[in-house]
Amino acid sequence: MTDKPKLGWVRGLSEAVNLATTIAASVGICLFAGWWLDKRFGTEPWFVALGALLGIATAIKVMWDKMMGRSRRNQSEKKYPDREN
Amino acid sequence: MLFGMWDDVFFHLGPIPVDHLVVTEWAIIALIGIISFMATRKMQVVPTGLQNAFEAVILFTYDFFTQLMDEEHVAKKWAPLLTSFFLFILISNYSGLIPGAAHVEGFQPPTSNWNVTMTLAIITFFSVHIAGFSEHGGHYLSHFVSPSPLMLPLNLVEELAHPMSLTVRLFGNIFGEEMVLAFLLFLAPFIVPTAIMGLSLLLGAIQAVVFTLLSASYISAAAGKGH
Numbered sequence: 001m002t003d004k005p006k007l008g009w010v011r012g013l014s015e016a017v018n019l020a021t022t023i024a025a026s027v028g029i030c031l032f033a034g035w036w037l038d039k040r041f042g043t044e045p046w047f048v049a050l051g052a053l054l055g056i057a058t059a060i061k062v063m064w065d066k067m068m069g070r071s072r073r074n075q076s077e078k079k080y081p082d083r084e085n
Numbered sequence: 086m087l088f089g090m091w092d093d094v095f096f097h098l099g100p101i102p103v104d105h106l107v108v109t110e111w112a113i114i115a116l117i118g119i120i121s122f123m124a125t126r127k128m129q130v131v132p133t134g135l136q137n138a139f140e141a142v143i144l145f146t147y148d149f150f151t152q153l154m155d156e157e158h159v160a161k162k163w164a165p166l167l168t169s170f171f172l173f174i175l176i177s178n179y180s181g182l183i184p185g186a187a188h189v190e191g192f193q194p195p196t197s198n199w200n201v202t203m204t205l206a207i208i209t210f211f212s213v214h215i216a217g218f219s220e221h222g223g224h225y226l227s228h229f230v231s232p233s234p235l236m237l238p239l240n241l242v243e244e245l246a247h248p249m250s251l252t253v254r255l256f257g258n259i260f261g262e263e264m265v266l267a268f269l270l271f272l273a274p275f276i277v278p279t280a281i282m283g284l285s286l287l288l289g290a291i292q293a294v295v296f297t298l299l300s301a302s303y304i305s306a307a308a309g310k311g312h
Binding site for chain 1: 243
C-alpha cells in the first residue's frame with residue numbers, strides 16, 4: 001500500500017461533481033420533509049422554515065467538511081510528499 | 086413515445102406487471118452474465134482471448150479501487166459490487182445510443198428512469214452502512230454524533246442526501262441527454278445528432294465512473310479509520 005500511485009484527479013473530479021448535488025439534495029430533502037409535515041399537521045409554514053434552516057445548515061456542514069478534508073490532505077502532501085493520503 | 090419514459094406493461098409475471106424498462110435491465114444483466122460466463126468457462130493459467138480481456142478489466146478495477154479506498158481489504162471486499170455497478174451503468178447509458186433507440190420501446194437507457202437510479206443508490210446506501218458496521222461494530226454509530234451530539238440532525242440529513250444525490254445526478258444527466266438527442270433527431274434527423282451522440286459516449290462513461298467512485302468513497306469513509 002505504500003507505493004500506490006495517487007489518484008488526486010479522480011478524487012477531485014468526484015468531489016467537484018458530488019458537492020453541488022449533495023448540497024441541493026440536503027436542502028431538497030429538508031424542504032420536502034417540512035412541506036409534508038406542514039400538510040400533515042396544518043402548521044404551515046413552520047416546518048418548511050425549519051426544514052430550510054436544517055437543509056442550509058447541512059449544506060454548509062458538507063462544504064465545510066470538504067474544505068477541511070482537502071486542506072488537511074494538502075498540508076499532509078506538503079509535509080510528506082511521498083505519502084499517499 | 087419519446088424521451089425514454091415508458092410506463093406501459095410489457096407482460097405479467099403472475100400478478101406482477103413487468104414493464105419494458107425491467108426487460109431492458111434483464112437483457113443488460115444477461116449480457117454481462119453471458120460474457121462473464123464465456124470468459125471464465127475454461128480458465129487457463131496463461132490467459133488468452135476473452136479471459137485475457139476480462140482479467141485486464143478486473144485487475145484494472147481492483148487496482149483502481151485499492152488506490153482510491155484507504156483500506157486494501159475493504160477495497161477487495163467491495164470491488165465486485167462496485168465493478169458490477171460500473172459495468173451495469175456504463176452499458177445502460179450506452180444502450181440509448183443504439184441508432185433509433187429513442188423510438189423503440191424497451192431500448193431507452195434504464196438509467197434515464199429515476200426508479201433505476203434510486204434502486205442503485207439505495208443499494209449503495211445499505212452497502213455503506215453494512216461496511217461501517219462490519220468494520221467498527223456498534224462503535225460505527227458514534228460517527229452520527231461526531232463532533233458533537235448537536236450535529237446528529239445534520240449528519241442524518243447528510244446520510245440521506247448521499248443516495249438522493251447519486252439518484253438525481255445519474256438520472257438527470259442521462260435523461261437530459263436523451264431529451265436533447267430526441268429533440269435533435271426530431272428537428273434534424275441526420276448528422277446533427279451525431280455530435281451529441283459522440284458527447285454522450287463521454288458523458289455516459291463519466292457518469293458511470295462518478296457513480297462508482299462516489300459509492301467507493303462513501304464505503305471507504307464508513308469503513309475507514311476515521312470512524
